[in-house]
Amino acid sequence: MSLRAWRAGVHKEFLLLFHDWHALLLLFAMPLAFLVIMSLAMQDEFAQHAGEKMRVIVLDLDDSAASQALAAALASSGTVTVHSAEPGTALRDQMRAQAAAFGIEIKRGYGAALPKATSPLSATVVLTVAADTTRQTELIFTGTLREILARERLSAILGPLAVLSGTDGFESANAQPAVEYAYQSKGEARAPSAVQQNVPAWLVFGAFFVVIPLSNTLIRERQQGTLKRLRTMPVGQGTLLLGKLAPYFIVNLVQVMLMMAAGMWLVPALGGEALELKGSPSALALVCAAVSVAALGYALLISSVTRTTEQATLLGGAGNLILAAIGGIMVPKFVMPQAMQQLTNVSPMAWGLEGFLDVLLHDAGTREVLPEAAALAAFGAVALAIAWAMLKRTEI
Amino acid sequence: MALPLPTSDSAAAAIAVRGVSYRYASSAVLALDDVSFEVPRAEIFGLLGPNGAGKSTLLGLMSGSLKIQSGEIWIEGESLARRARHVKRISAVVPQEYAFYEALTGRQNLDYFGSVFGLSRRERTRREEAAVEICRLQEHLGRAAGQYSGGLKRRLNLAIGLLNEPKILYLDEPTVGIDAESRRCILDAVRALKARGTTIVYTSHYMEEVEELCDSVAVIDHGRVVLRDRMQNLLRREGAEHLQIALVEPTPDVVRLLEAFAPTHVDHKVWSCTVPAGRLSEVLAALERHDIRYERLHYGVSRLEKIYLELLLADKSQREATP
Numbered sequence: 001m002s003l004r005a006w007r008a009g010v011h012k013e014f015l016l017l018f019h020d021w022h023a024l025l026l027l028f029a030m031p032l033a034f035l036v037i038m039s040l041a042m043q044d045e046f047a048q049h050a051g052e053k054m055r056v057i058v059l060d061l062d063d064s065a066a067s068q069a070l071a072a073a074l075a076s077s078g079t080v081t082v083h084s085a086e087p088g089t090a091l092r093d094q095m096r097a098q099a100a101a102f103g104i105e106i107k108r109g110y111g112a113a114l115p116k117a118t119s120p121l122s123a124t125v126v127l128t129v130a131a132d133t134t135r136q137t138e139l140i141f142t143g144t145l146r147e148i149l150a151r152e153r154l155s156a157i158l159g160p161l162a163v164l165s166g167t168d169g170f171e172s173a174n175a176q177p178a179v180e181y182a183y184q185s186k187g188e189a190r191a192p193s194a195v196q197q198n199v200p201a202w203l204v205f206g207a208f209f210v211v212i213p214l215s216n217t218l219i220r221e222r223q224q225g226t227l228k229r230l231r232t233m234p235v236g237q238g239t240l241l242l243g244k245l246a247p248y249f250i251v252n253l254v255q256v257m258l259m260m261a262a263g264m265w266l267v268p269a270l271g272g273e274a275l276e277l278k279g280s281p282s283a284l285a286l287v288c289a290a291v292s293v294a295a296l297g298y299a300l301l302i303s304s305v306t307r308t309t310e311q312a313t314l315l316g317g318a319g320n321l322i323l324a325a326i327g328g329i330m331v332p333k334f335v336m337p338q339a340m341q342q343l344t345n346v347s348p349m350a351w352g353l354e355g356f357l358d359v360l361l362h363d364a365g366t367r368e369v370l371p372e373a374a375a376l377a378a379f380g381a382v383a384l385a386i387a388w389a390m391l392k393r394t395e396i
Numbered sequence: 397m398a399l400p401l402p403t404s405d406s407a408a409a410a411i412a413v414r415g416v417s418y419r420y421a422s423s424a425v426l427a428l429d430d431v432s433f434e435v436p437r438a439e440i441f442g443l444l445g446p447n448g449a450g451k452s453t454l455l456g457l458m459s460g461s462l463k464i465q466s467g468e469i470w471i472e473g474e475s476l477a478r479r480a481r482h483v484k485r486i487s488a489v490v491p492q493e494y495a496f497y498e499a500l501t502g503r504q505n506l507d508y509f510g511s512v513f514g515l516s517r518r519e520r521t522r523r524e525e526a527a528v529e530i531c532r533l534q535e536h537l538g539r540a541a542g543q544y545s546g547g548l549k550r551r552l553n554l555a556i557g558l559l560n561e562p563k564i565l566y567l568d569e570p571t572v573g574i575d576a577e578s579r580r581c582i583l584d585a586v587r588a589l590k591a592r593g594t595t596i597v598y599t600s601h602y603m604e605e606v607e608e609l610c611d612s613v614a615v616i617d618h619g620r621v622v623l624r625d626r627m628q629n630l631l632r633r634e635g636a637e638h639l640q641i642a643l644v645e646p647t648p649d650v651v652r653l654l655e656a657f658a659p660t661h662v663d664h665k666v667w668s669c670t671v672p673a674g675r676l677s678e679v680l681a682a683l684e685r686h687d688i689r690y691e692r693l694h695y696g697v698s699r700l701e702k703i704y705l706e707l708l709l710a711d712k713s714q715r716e717a718t719p
Contacts, residue, residue, distance in 0.1 A: 002512075002514045004511050004514050004515075005511060005512045005513075005514055007511070008507070008508050008511030008512055009508075009512075011508070012497070012500070012504075012508045015497075015499070015500055015504060016497060016499055016500070019499040019500075020499070224493055224494060224495060224496075224498075225491040225492070225493030225494070225495035226495045226496060226497065228456070228461050228489075228491055228493075228495065229489060229491055229495040229496075229509075229556070230512065231460065231461040232459040232460050232461050232484060232487070232488070232489045233484055233509075233512050233513060233560075234481045234482075234484040234485045234513065234514070235512050235514075393421075395420055395421060395462060396456075396461065
């Protein structure tokens with residue numbers, strides 16, 4: 001590969017991009033606007049889980065009649081489905097694996113503490129809230145749990161007479177569970193916010209929009225005879241394409257930085273919650289690179305199967321919207337019905353979003369995001385290979 | 397009217413095309429059918445033919461933008477199939493389209509294409525200056541190429557093709573749709589390149605231009621070479637008894653006089669008629685007697701356009717007659 005020719009290609013692509021204000025607006029202003037608007041509009045207002053009851057996993061370490069009664073009371077409340085925790089696996093891991101909204105750990109001594117009105121139950125009942133559980137859902141469920149605990153305590157103290165009395169007098173601070181959040185591995189208590197969903201979502205969306213400027217440039221080159229001229233020069237297709245793709249890889253990285261910065265400073269300045277950067281920087285870089293490879297593969301594929309800039313804009317733009325709609329970008333995955341949640345798995349945007357959420361919410365490291373990164377890289381590699389072969393075969 | 401092809405050693409010719417056929421993936425018909433010819437070094441070779449005849453396909457194959465399916469092409473003694481990259485280093489194409497980036501300035505375009513050839517900055521600058529000078533672009537390099545006039549765009553198109561100082565240059569209709577000044581500039585550049593020893597393959601629909609510039613010519617129709625000859629031979633052979641006069645001023649008196657000789661072709665100032673050798677002195681005497689001034693007078697030389705059109709007509713009749 002001629003390094004000089006490659007560098008010239010990179011420089012030329014940047015010059016063309018800087019001359020194209022529409023493309024710059026599309027790549028930077030559009031996802032930024034979506035991010036800000038949606039973060040503010042959806043602040044702590046994610047819709048409730050629809051179509052099925054929330055899952056609650058109960059880890060019963062007390063194994064007493066009282067603890068079993070608590071689990072039974074939860075199950076009969078009608079708002080949740082209760083599942084017993086598997087022994088030997090951490091409660092949070094089980095919650096993540098089973099997509100449970102809450103986990104309840106009933107510690108040893110719960111049965112003994114229950115009849116003692118002065119003993120706080122937060123010492124023996126710990127509620128863990130999943131990262132993607134909305135604040136509203138959390139408030140409703142903790143209210144329900146508080147009521148059940150008060151009733152259980154009343155029953156334990158009064159026995160059969162409890163039915164004659166209300167629970168009001170016992171629904172005190174001492175009858176409340178301790179609440180923790182599953183996305184926090186370092187013991188900090190912060191609820192997930194709209195910005196944590198929207199920054200990675202619109203970041204991935206924006207990254208895939210390189211399809212428009214990239215395909216338009218390539219198609220114009222084909223239409224204007226520039227590609228024909230380049231083919232008659234002593235430079236390989238690999239050098240030309242790498243020179244074309246490298247600037248957009250950098251554009252994707254700049255998009256990530258810009259969107260992160262907007263989540264950290266712009267959204268809170270406008271009254272929203274701030275994005276906190278957690279997780280491993282290397283995992284974040286890996287997901288960024290993988291998303292970019294997938295986006296570039298998609299863009300080159302669209303460029304190779306279309307003949308006019310109109311076709312590319314329509315196919316690339318509409319394709320992006322569909323991938324975003326089914327990929328949990330526009331509507332968060334966790335509010336989708338089960339069948340739709342399964343469908344998100346076909347969209348590479350969903351893989352990218354999952355990767356970012358793993359890093360930002362679940363404190364994931366490089367190893368944890370490898371499946372998403374590998375899927376994205378594989379998608380990008382296959383798309384690039386098909387596009388490469390098609391461009392090579394094109395008679396111009 | 398198809399003539400036998402001159403034969404020579406492939407290595408001695410600048411370009412040797414041998415038995416080349418090509419079919420596009422989307423077509424059932426051959427775009428080129430067993431095409432063979434040679435182009436001597438440092439000559440301008442006119443490649444003529446109607447639209448869709450196969451000229452662009454042939455240029456695409458010779459320049460390496462299309463892959464050879466059958467036959468062989470030798471450029472400066474090197475097989476194009478085996479040494480494509482080397483051949484691309486010593487040849488250049490100036491396509492009919494404005495094959496550059498309109499958003500970039502003339503200078504940025506030259507820099508980019510110069511770098512694609514892998515030239516160092518110093519060498520690139522030297523060659524850019526030479527190309528800019530020959531195409532007279534000095535005052536326009538700072539503007540976006542999209543703002544250029546048609547003529548300037550053609551000149552920039554040509555300048556880019558000169559950056560690798562090619563031994564072989566393919567010019568695909570380089571003067572189409574431009575003003576007289578730019579046309580003159582490009583034709584001057586072509587002559588200068590020939591004088592430096594560059595072999596030029598020149599396609600154009602302007603027969604006068606081809607007649608004026610080219611040393612030899614091939615006509616291609618329906619994918620086959622139907623004529624190949626040196627320009628002088630062709631015009632002389634086909635032009636027996638043909639008189640052509642380019643008048644200074646075609647006044648009504650002059651026109652009346654010339655009409656007496658039954659002109660076969662009239663193009664404003666240029667009159668053509670058939671005059672047997674025995675009557676030529678009579679015509680010249682009449683011109684002298686009436687003091688008719690003319691820019692040039694050719695006898696026994698035909699015009700390329702006439703030959704070309706007759707050739708295509710004959711080829712069409714032959715094809716229609718063949719079941």
